[in-house]
Amino acid sequence: MSSITPDQIIRADIRALSAYHVADASGMVKLDAMENPYRLSEGLRSELGGLLAEAAINRYPDPRSPELKAALRAAFAIPAGLDILLGNGSDEILQILALAVARPGATVLSVEPGFVMYRMIAQFAGLNYVGVPLKSDFSLDEAALLAAIDRHEPVLTFIAYPNNPTGNVFDRGAIERIIEAAPGLVVLDEAYHAFAGGLSFLDALGRYDNLLLMRTVSKLGLAGLRLGYLVGKAAWLQEFDKVRLPYNVNVLTQVAAEFALRHVGELEAQAASIVAERARLHAALAQQSGVTVFDSQANFLLLRVADAVKVFTGLKARGVLIKNLHGAHPLLNDCLRVTVGAPEENDAFLAALTAELEARG
Numbered sequence: 001m002s003s004i005t006p007d008q009i010i011r012a013d014i015r016a017l018s019a020y021h022v023a024d025a026s027g028m029v030k031l032d033a034m035e036n037p038y039r040l041s042e043g044l045r046s047e048l049g050g051l052l053a054e055a056a057i058n059r060y061p062d063p064r065s066p067e068l069k070a071a072l073r074a075a076f077a078i079p080a081g082l083d084i085l086l087g088n089g090s091d092e093i094l095q096i097l098a099l100a101v102a103r104p105g106a107t108v109l110s111v112e113p114g115f116v117m118y119r120m121i122a123q124f125a126g127l128n129y130v131g132v133p134l135k136s137d138f139s140l141d142e143a144a145l146l147a148a149i150d151r152h153e154p155v156l157t158f159i160a161y162p163n164n165p166t167g168n169v170f171d172r173g174a175i176e177r178i179i180e181a182a183p184g185l186v187v188l189d190e191a192y193h194a195f196a197g198g199l200s201f202l203d204a205l206g207r208y209d210n211l212l213l214m215r216t217v218s219k220l221g222l223a224g225l226r227l228g229y230l231v232g233k234a235a236w237l238q239e240f241d242k243v244r245l246p247y248n249v250n251v252l253t254q255v256a257a258e259f260a261l262r263h264v265g266e267l268e269a270q271a272a273s274i275v276a277e278r279a280r281l282h283a284a285l286a287q288q289s290g291v292t293v294f295d296s297q298a299n300f301l302l303l304r305v306a307d308a309v310k311v312f313t314g315l316k317a318r319g320v321l322i323k324n325l326h327g328a329h330p331l332l333n334d335c336l337r338v339t340v341g342a343p344e345e346n347d348a349f350l351a352a353l354t355a356e357l358e359a360r361g
Contacts, residue, residue, distance in 0.1 A: 013123060020120070028321040029341070029348045034164075034192075034300050036221035037342040038270045040260065048259050052252055061251040068254050071261040072229060076215075082205055083237040086249050090191060090216040090228035091117055094158075097187065097212075097230075098125035100243045101155040109154035111140065113165055113329040115189065118158045130154065134331060138166040138294065142174045146181050155184040161201065162192045165325055165337050167296030169199055179208050185236070187212045192298035194220050194271040195278070199297065205232060212236060219299055220267045222260055225253045274299050278340045284350050290357055300339045307360065308334040314356040320349050 007015060023032060039045065069084045078084065087093035098108065098121050108122035112131035122129040132148045135141050149157070157178065162169045179186045188201045190213060205211055212232040217225065227249065230237065260267065278296060285293035285303055292304040302325075305311050312324040323337040338349060 017120070017123070020116075023321060025321050028316070028319055029345050029352075030321050031339040031341050031345060031349055032321045032323045032337075033223075034219055034298070034339050035223050036219065036267075036270055036274065036299070037345060038221060038273070040221075040263075041266060044260075044263055044266065048256060051255050051259055055251050055255045057251055059251070060247050061249060061254055063246050063248075065249055065254055068249070068258045068261075071258045075261040075264040076202075078202070078231055079206070082231050083234040085230040085232075085237045085240055085244065087228040087230065087244070088248050089218065089226040090189070090214055091121070092244075092248060093214055093228045093230050094118065094121045095124070096240050096243045097156060097185075098122055098127060100240050101184070102127055103155075107152045107154045108156045108158065109145075109148060109152060110158040111145070111163070113138075113325075113332050114158070115160055115164045116328075122156075127155075128152075133329075134163075134166070136331065138163070138168050138331070140170045140174050140178075142171075142177065145174075145178055149178065149181050149183070153183050157182050157184065157186045158189060159186065160189040160191065161199070162196055162297040164191065164298065165300070165302060165323070165328075165332070165335075167192075167294060167298040167300055167302055169196060169297045172199075172201075175201070176204070179204075179211055182210060185210050185212055187214055187230075189214045191216050192219055194268070195275055195299045196297040197275075202231070209233070217257060217261075221270055222257060222267075225257050225260075227253055227257050271299075274340050277343060277346055280343075281338075281340055281346050281350070285353075288354065288357070291353075300337050302335055302337050304335050305357070306334060308336050310360070311353070311356055312336055314359070315349075315352050318352040318356065320352045322349070 065086055072078060072084060094117055102125040107128040107130055109130045110118040111134055119129050130148055130152050132145050159175060190200060193200055193215060201213055205213055212230055214230050216228040282293055282301055285291050290305055294302045308326040309324060315322060325332040325335040325337055
């Protein structure tokens, strides 16, 4: 039998990539992944356990997920005239979109720094990717975006609202002008809408034929369920549904998410606590010598410190794991990102950061 190696079969651009890295957080205060630190209340967990025990895991899940879609509509006031497509997390929604529009020479456009999966999934699907840099204050460079749209005619334009990893919300008027100028679809990623004080483009979906809205329940406290959803006009979502793998949302996720969304008030109360902690954490960081902290409408804060990589390593040695963004993009030089955790987690981070900066200073 002849031998075969990956370089003979795997695409060269894929071989050149690094796999998405998830840091080991064992024994750490985990503030690196924008997770909700709170669990459901004990009573709800007990009730959910009973429901999961009765779930028919011997059967394939309902690929239409009508009860779950109804729960999403009720929880987030999604108008009846719009359709919903479910994904195994937002990442699968991105993949569905990319695969459906992939053709030779087609381009995906987004802003940078932005969510890394926009670029990665475009590459997986064989699409060209164009990243338009933000301004130095992380606001949209509208002129540069409009010029890139005119030059590259993207089939997909992804904009996160609020943005990850910067946490800010872009100017709504600028986004509307981008939607109007785009020859292809514009997908607004509202993964952090629960923390953005009601800011959303859900009301605009009926006004723009080329606008889609993507969300996830991960940041709301259900990250382990892996559930994302796309909202838009049925004519678009019917086409994307052809690319969705059958049974992509499993039985346990359907049961658990539907149950949790019936109690969305508890999740929203947790989100309100996170927003309050975000303000407290921001104020504390703003008082810290040597730290620049940026405004955020998400459940994390971006900060800049001298020697960020060494500070990140020092925090990790002190038992606190955050996200090092230095090197990810020139605008993120010496930047770190910290998830807003529970009060005691935020206190642990602040104490570790203070000790680390004092030890270095």
